Amino acid sequence: MTSLKHTWYMTLRHLRALARQPWYIAFTLVQPMIYLLLFGSLFQKITGLGHFGTADYIAYLTPGIVVMTAMFSGGWSGMGMVFDLDRGVMDRFLVSPVRRGSLINGRVAQGAIVAAIQALIILVVGLVRGARFDGGPLGVLALIASAVLLAAPFIALSNATALMVRKEESVIGAVNFILLPLTFTSSVFMAKDLMPGWMQTVARFNPANWAVEAARDAALQAHPDWGSIGTHLGLLAAFTVVAVALATRAFRAYQRSV
């Protein structure tokens, strides 16, 4: 009960900060828009190779960009934690009776909401660009769920990194060195069957790929394979639980080092 309350208080704190700087979301969408619009047009003809499940590359790419954006947004979450650590904000919380988990959960909750908003905006831009999503409202919902469930564990891991290294540079490094490879070893840009064999193997264990497969299947197909979508979302949920538990433990590592 206390944990839930504390999580709500922390979520409220982060949501208020977001409401005061709504342009932050627009800022995080600049890069995804470039990918969606320019990259999407540049590789328009690639669907001619087959295996994309659709002739419209923009439609193929939109769920991918949604998922990629959610993952990167989540990855940057630790920057806020570094800021709180640099100021005395986190120390103030840690000497209060606040539940440690709520300090992570609050950021996850806010990040989930951000991921959902980003997903909707990207989806709308995809629609305007002429993409068709045969999955309907339920498909869109599943697509948003995939984005949220991919953002969540990376929010937690990013905060864990921040707690252990306490440097913005390290968070930036971790995001680029881990999330970029995860993006390219998934089917975000390229149909899985067209990837080299070893990459296909990597993709099977890649959370970004779990999310993009689920999101794309749900959004594009009139009759999606719900069993496979459910499995992927379940894996992402399990990953989230592990990541949040890890991040909560990272407070101990931090407290040992001060």
Add this chain to the structure above:
Amino acid sequence: MSHAIEAEGLVKTYPKGVRALDGLGFAVEEGTIFGLLGPNGAGKSTTVKVLTTLSRPDAGGARVAGLDVLRRPDRVRRVIGLVSQRSAVDPEATGRENLTLQGRLYGMEGRELRGRVAELLERFGLAGAGKRVARDYSGGMQRRLDIATGLVHRPKVLFLDEPTTGLDPEVRADMWRMIRELARDEGLTILLTTHYLEEADRLASRLAIVDRGRVVAEGTPEALKSELRGDALQIELGDGQTNGEVHRALASLAEVRDVVLEGRRLRARADDGPRAVPVVLQALESAGVRVASVTVSRPSLDDVYLRHTGRRFEEADRAEEVKTR
């Protein structure tokens, strides 16, 4: 009288082998302001971290408000407030939101919380700024909000870690007045750490001088200074004096002792400063030493520090700053 804080034999070594605490211990009586005075890097902040449950010592123990810091950190957290060296204000939130969140973490709600928040905003001169985000506050306002935040839940023991570092002299004086009023009105026990000699002298009813992770002297500021017996004489000399000349001139005088010449500045101690001045001046004159100015002062905490550590406070402070940079 019971103790609000007891620390004993605290040892803390950081990775890289830096020994921040080296057997530090002291006790603070309930309802008083106790000062931990020491240069940068002396171990003051680490002590506060241990006492506020943020950090665990390698050895030693401590009780705050009668509660064991190591065994019952959860209970200790309910009765303490911390105003840390770095501002803990959330700049994206308003003053009111900062205080409200803090109160909620301690289980305060509804009218009680709203009342407390309004009272604190009023008390710290922030009533008009309660709805503005703290990012737009001046340094002094942020610091006041920091202190208010540490008080929302009515702690029994308040930790003020370098509360006035980086503030303008005027704002600092203002802050001193506030801290004194707090101790008086709220019956709080306050542990104040500072590297300002004047701050410790003015605010603390007792203080411990900390150097290299241990307490080197403890007592009331007055008692510490009177231990030194007598006044400090400071004499600026004219050009071209040698150590030998000066010492020869003063060695035989019964009125002064501890004669030290640093550059052109001569320091000495005297049981009765005013009476020693003419004698010293005459001795210097007959030795052919020219004098530019003479100052007589009661011993300061700086003198106390020098006596116990063998170095001047400012030197130690600067040396540590260079080291930690």
